[in-house]
Amino acid sequence: xxxxxxxxxxxxxxxxxxxxxxxxxxxxxxxxxxxxxxxxxxxxxxxxxxxxxxxxxxxxxxxxxxxxxxxxxxxxxxxxxxxxxxxxxxxxxxxxxxxxxxxxxxxxxxxxxxxxxxxxxxxxxxxxxxxxxxxxxxxxxxxxxxxxxxxxxxxxxxxxxxxxxxxxxxxxxxxxxxxxxxxxxxxxxxxxxxxxxxxxxxxxxxxxxxxxxxxxxxxxxxxxxxxxxxxxxxxxxxxxxxxxxxxxxxxxxxxxxxxxxxxxxxxxxxxxx
Numbered sequence: 675x676x677x678x679x680x681x682x683x684x685x686x687x688x689x690x691x692x693x694x695x696x697x698x699x700x701x702x703x704x705x706x707x708x709x710x711x712x713x714x715x716x717x718x719x720x721x722x723x724x725x726x727x728x729x730x731x732x733x734x735x736x737x738x739x740x741x742x743x744x745x746x747x748x749x750x751x752x753x754x755x756x757x758x759x760x761x762x763x764x765x766x767x768x769x770x771x772x773x774x775x776x777x778x779x780x781x782x783x784x785x786x787x788x789x790x791x792x793x794x795x796x797x798x799x800x801x802x803x804x805x806x807x808x809x810x811x812x813x814x815x816x817x818x819x820x821x822x823x824x825x826x827x828x829x830x831x832x833x834x835x836x837x838x839x840x841x842x843x844x845x846x847x848x849x850x851x852x853x854x855x856x857x858x859x860x861x862x863x864x865x866x867x868x869x870x871x872x873x874x875x876x877x878x879x880x881x882x883x884x885x886x887x888x889x890x891x892x893x894x895x896x897x898x899x900x901x902x903x904x905x906x907x908x909x910x911x912x913x914x915x916x917x918x919x920x921x922x923x924x925x926x927x928x929x930x931x932x933x934x935x936x937x938x939x940x941x942x943x944x945x946x947x
Contacts, residue, residue: 724822728823737751740919749917755809806861810861811865813866827879891911893935894935
């Protein structure tokens, strides 16, 4: 039996060099991918001089990231890739329902047009996923370009996107879940953490239940409960006024540095990852 050797050019450049150990070839949505595992010779490639910046990051749905270093603040809007493509996906799904679907019990095969409609839906959803994945890595790369100390809140996306209880505004909760997944909280946080640690920086997860960033004043440490519709932080004790998400990012940064006034300044039990 004769075997043919195929050579393909790799996209981009390899970050690490080493000895290849395994190669897994998969076909997804009609496209072939090769995943190669390499035994790395050097565990990490760290720059000679680390960026000196230290920032706090608050993740949200309207502003995907609210970033502050204590003096300068800026926000990155949510890209809304799924929202923008949602009408196309719904239209393609409606067209698919009009085609003959497969039925194993009745031994009915899927119509050719059904397969074509299914392929169209897969292409749209795959494009959304690729756009989000590319955006996440661009944002993470921009963050670590000038910062080696990042503090953000501990997030459990699975719990955040749970279904609403009976009679508890199901439509509103479903919309919130869709916005959370559209931003990609878990992917975004994991990418930032990976890139920060890759250059030898520090990534700190602030315990949300203990510190309560959105309810705490970054200037005096006073805690005041605010509902989600209140988007501006106004402290009744010291009079500090700031955007709610920026104030939460400041709280996380000050807490991670150990300079947050009042309660929540001790990070001895915080997970340093």
